[in-house]
Amino acid sequence: MARNTLNSGNQQAEELPKAKINKESIRNISELLKYLKPYRLKFAFGILFLFLSSLTGLAFPSLLGAMIDAAQGKQKLSFIPADIHTIGWICFTILFLQSFVSFFRIRFFVEVAEKALSDIRRDTYFRLITLPMNFFANRRVGELNSRISADLSQIQDTLTTTLAEMFRQIVLLFGGVTLLFVVSHKLTLLNLAILPVLVISAVIFGRFIRKVSRQAQDQLAESNTVVQETLQGIANVKAFVNEAYEAGRYEKNLKKVVNIALKGASYRGAFASFIIFCLFGAIVGVIWYGSVLVAQGELSVGSLTTFILYAIFVGAAMGSFPELYANVQKAVGASERVLEILHEENEAISITEKENAVQNKIFGNLSFHQVSFNYPSRPDMPVLHEVNFEAKAGQRVAIVGPSGAGKSTLASLILRFYDPQSGEIRFDGNASATYSLTDIRHQVAIVPQDVLLFGGSILENIAYGRLNATQEEIIQAAKRANAHEFISSFPEGYETLVGERGVKLSGGQRQRIAIARALLKDPAILILDEATSSLDSESERLVQEALEELMKNRTSIIIAHRLSTIREADRIVVLEKGKIVESGTHEELVKNEEGLYRYLSSLQFES
Numbered sequence: 001m002a003r004n005t006l007n008s009g010n011q012q013a014e015e016l017p018k019a020k021i022n023k024e025s026i027r028n029i030s031e032l033l034k035y036l037k038p039y040r041l042k043f044a045f046g047i048l049f050l051f052l053s054s055l056t057g058l059a060f061p062s063l064l065g066a067m068i069d070a071a072q073g074k075q076k077l078s079f080i081p082a083d084i085h086t087i088g089w090i091c092f093t094i095l096f097l098q099s100f101v102s103f104f105r106i107r108f109f110v111e112v113a114e115k116a117l118s119d120i121r122r123d124t125y126f127r128l129i130t131l132p133m134n135f136f137a138n139r140r141v142g143e144l145n146s147r148i149s150a151d152l153s154q155i156q157d158t159l160t161t162t163l164a165e166m167f168r169q170i171v172l173l174f175g176g177v178t179l180l181f182v183v184s185h186k187l188t189l190l191n192l193a194i195l196p197v198l199v200i201s202a203v204i205f206g207r208f209i210r211k212v213s214r215q216a217q218d219q220l221a222e223s224n225t226v227v228q229e230t231l232q233g234i235a236n237v238k239a240f241v242n243e244a245y246e247a248g249r250y251e252k253n254l255k256k257v258v259n260i261a262l263k264g265a266s267y268r269g270a271f272a273s274f275i276i277f278c279l280f281g282a283i284v285g286v287i288w289y290g291s292v293l294v295a296q297g298e299l300s301v302g303s304l305t306t307f308i309l310y311a312i313f314v315g316a317a318m319g320s321f322p323e324l325y326a327n328v329q330k331a332v333g334a335s336e337r338v339l340e341i342l343h344e345e346n347e348a349i350s351i352t353e354k355e356n357a358v359q360n361k362i363f364g365n366l367s368f369h370q371v372s373f374n375y376p377s378r379p380d381m382p383v384l385h386e387v388n389f390e391a392k393a394g395q396r397v398a399i400v401g402p403s404g405a406g407k408s409t410l411a412s413l414i415l416r417f418y419d420p421q422s423g424e425i426r427f428d429g430n431a432s433a434t435y436s437l438t439d440i441r442h443q444v445a446i447v448p449q450d451v452l453l454f455g456g457s458i459l460e461n462i463a464y465g466r467l468n469a470t471q472e473e474i475i476q477a478a479k480r481a482n483a484h485e486f487i488s489s490f491p492e493g494y495e496t497l498v499g500e501r502g503v504k505l506s507g508g509q510r511q512r513i514a515i516a517r518a519l520l521k522d523p524a525i526l527i528l529d530e531a532t533s534s535l536d537s538e539s540e541r542l543v544q545e546a547l548e549e550l551m552k553n554r555t556s557i558i559i560a561h562r563l564s565t566i567r568e569a570d571r572i573v574v575l576e577k578g579k580i581v582e583s584g585t586h587e588e589l590v591k592n593e594e595g596l597y598r599y600l601s602s603l604q605f606e607s
């Protein structure tokens with residue numbers, strides 16, 4: 001389920017933070033550039049075409065100016081013909097060439113970026129899912145998800161659009177300024193005196209406005225959080241009759257959004273007036289002085305036109321840089337966050353599909369020797385303390401104890417989600433560290449406390465236990481897990497979709513699917529982490545039967561909350577605050593008047 005709720009959507013709209021661009025970050029990015037390598041030929045062609053299309057763009061103002069001059073019977077530039085129609089046709093030819101080149105430029109850039117990005121996505125995702133459990137303890141799933149979605153999209157945008165645009169604007173800027181000088185150096189000097197002042201003030205003002213609009217966005221995101229939380233917990237809201245409270249909370253947030261937006265609007269209005277004044281002021285200035293030059297015969301009308309068009313190119317290029325630069329900064333930040341994942345040490349595990357064969361067989365003897373453990377995220381809180389116990393092949397050992405005693409933690413240690421700080425876990429007398437993670441996890445199955453079903457069909461969910469299982473094997477496992485009957489009662493049977501977009505299964509049904517999964521895996525060692533939520537007695541019987549079937553002929557570690565289910569266990573280990581306080585069979589333990597087990601079972605017996 002968690003898998004489907006990851007993408008809350010508003011991450012996309014959020015502005016990604018920018019990063020400083022320095023030597024360090026450039027070195028970082030160049031590491032990601034190796035993903036472009038396989039496609040470098042296409043990339044080079046893309047750049048070439050981009051260069052050509054920018055250059056051809058620069059030809060138009062000169063041609064159009066020459067056309068106007070030709071209309072007046074003048075010829076300003078000697079290499080351009082003086083006939084209107086010839087110039088017209090040249091324009092169309094260049095236009096055609098430019099369209100042709102532009103098509104391939106876009107096509108190539110997008111292809112390179114899409115393919116390289118899909119490679120990066122694949123590697124990041126694989127790295128992510130092979131990271132040790134501890135990595136996930138310190139991070140929110142939403143944040144990790146946004147690295148794969150938002151951060152990589154930003155990099156992709158930058159590769160496909162920003163870089164190309166930047167390159168083009170640089171060509172236009174330098175080409176444009178050069179040509180301006182060629183047309184009229186006097187006008188150019190005037191122009192260059194005005195433009196930078198304009199552009200710089202626009203940039204500073206623009207940055208300020210963006211800050212305000214980001215505040216508005218943050219506030220909006222916060223109000224969206226209210227909506228999201230409320231909808232996720234709608235049952236709670238209703239049960240506590242807190243609809244009015246939530247509506248009030250939302251409204252308060254919305255008011256803040258409006259206030260910030262209005263503040264932003266005032267600044268933006270002022271900015272727009274300022275820009276319009278300056279922009280048209282500059283145009284008036286250039287044409288004014290230009291007309292003076294025309295009147296004095298220093299400049300032709302066509303050249304003035306050419307000049308104005310180039311000036312527009314140059315101004316637009318200057319104006320576009322801040323935005324482009326900001327995009328690059330965001331992409332740098334995004335790359336750093338993605339690289340952070342790619343640089344994490346993953347679990348020493350080889351998870352290619354072909355290497356599923358077990359190298360080192362486990363027969364089912366399991367023992368804990370002086371195992372002490374605390375979660376790496378909370379080093380000051382010991383969870384298990386010098387735990388010793390043994391389960392011989394085929395035995396059933398039950399672990400009982402109050403909530404928070406460390407039972408589920410003990411199960412994670414068997415699967416080597418974490419390694420103990422001291423002590424050792426052994427399989428068949430060998431330290432578990434001598435087995436590969438893959439071997440351990442192929443031969444130890446867990447039916448977890450809360451069963452997670454992926455969004456997919458029931459068939460796929462059971463097959464998760466062993467991906468190459470045939471349909472018959474899956475149905476067989478479902479039958480043995482007492483799940484076949486309820487599955488067949490659905491109109492679509494095994495193809496019924498479950499999870500977020502499909503039917504919701506009851507707790508008992510989910511558990512039986514998990515049991516079928518484990519049966520399919522046919523492990524040497526089985527860990528049952530009994531659900532804390534209780535089932536009705538019919539459901540309970542079906543689950544219990546399925547479990548009996550599952551426990552046959554294998555070592556079973558049963559973490560039990562209902563003590564009635566473990567009377568038959570070969571040994572019961574009682575865990576309290578991470579220490580084993582008692583162990584023995586049911587008969588032995590109930591004899592101990594002072595014992596925790598007797599106390600716990602008397603509680604359940606009474607109720």
Ligand SMILES: Nc1ncnc2c1ncn2[C@@H]1O[C@H](COP(=O)(O)OP(=O)(O)OP(=O)(O)O)[C@@H](O)[C@H]1O
Pocket residue numbers: 137375377378383402403404405406407408409410449532
């Ligand atoms: N990922 C984790 N990071 C840090 N501390 C954790 C983590 N998981 C569990 N703990 C802490 O370790 C202790 C033992 O938790 P554990 O889940 O093993 O208890 P439990 O015996 O399974 O309880 P329950 O019967 O309620 O399932 C608890 O105090 C818990 O807060």
Ligand SMILES: [Mg+2]
Pocket residue numbers: 407408409449529
């Ligand atoms: Mg638990």
